[in-house]
Amino acid sequence: MKAVVYEGPRKVSVKDVPDARIERPTDVLVQITTTNICGSDLHMYEGRTDFETGRWFGHENLGRVIEVGAGVDKVRVGDYVVLPFNVACGHCKNCERGLTNYCLTAQPKAEWAGAAYGFADMGPWAGGQAELLRVPWGDFNCLRLGEDAEERQTDYVMLADIFPTGYHATELANVKPGDQTVIYGAGPVGCMAAYSAVLKGASKVMVVDRHPDRLKKAEEIGAIPIDDSLVDPVQAVMEMTMGLGADNGCECVGYQAHDPQGDEHPNLTLNNLVKSVRFTGEIGVVGVFIPQDPGGPDELARQGAVAFDFGEFWFRGQKLGSGQCPVKKYNRALRDLIAGGKATPSWIVSHELSLDQAPEGYQHFDNREQGWTKVVLHPDG
């Protein structure tokens, strides 16, 4: 089968790899029809992780079931399914508590959190930017879709990651009807957090970034764009909230944030977010913070420490939630919002490409080129 294979920093190629197949009775084999490139793939693509060359990416996957193992009894051949990016067993202590983002069985290393398809340090699971995907614990990990799945793949594929992840950010931040909410980052995740806040009935959603096309996307769904290359984002939020700050806020950027003040504060988003949210307000951090400087001189930075201004955070009496999204917790409800015509997350998609065009998709998306807001790949054509 063909797959998008990692060849080293900023180099992927579409190559023949061994076919995915049923290995255990609980496996499901999916022919992938839609699979996305994610901002999280860029951590590996840019060479900031120890993702091995020869492995392939892809954790935002949707497709048609073509074979099921003998122990699978809910999922059927022919079903269209979307796969939460978290690989989870369904039976461990964490899965039983709904924490599928921290499955203890699918992640073989005790010192790493959670498992995912096609990901560095998240277990041995192959990615879905390929023609076929093996889904372990298939009854648990497949979300079955309705009859409109084939025509609405670009909506439903967003259930694998960015729609529930954006929603999770707003849950961590406790966004409620009437709230004023600020989102840092207008990438696909930030746009989905803004969309979730709008769906929840927030009265004002402010989105900070500097890419005009991404800010325009956020504006299209009723958010207020704040361009941090033109204004100080904290001041802008203060002016829009009568000097009080937003009720809550979401961090959807991560450790690779650009630095509007040019003073090398790697986690400026977090500190700006704390200052943009009112005293006792709540914050959700879904942007990824992983080791900044593995080979550098600073011991704490090597271990992934960030210069978070805890004093300011404490002074304001705020609350903060963080981590990977437990996709399964949200994706039935979000699926039904899509099926019921109440949500159409495909508005974020800018490009639909064949699998063979993946290298150019990676290049443009990685450069955050104007107009490249979300890239969807179709391995079947």
Ligand code: NAD
């Ligand atoms: P992306 O890189 O496409 O988007 C990030 C956006 O943040 C860009 O538009 C960039 O211009 C903007 N940005 C950079 N510096 C900024 C700053 N200082 N202030 C405001 N905006 C700034 O990535 P994405 O796909 O949207 O993902 C965002 C983050 O979410 C990544 O770290 C990704 O790994 C993470 N993520 C987390 C989960 C989870 O489960 N927690 C799931 C998916 C993605």
Ligand code: ZN
């Ligand atoms: Zn993703």
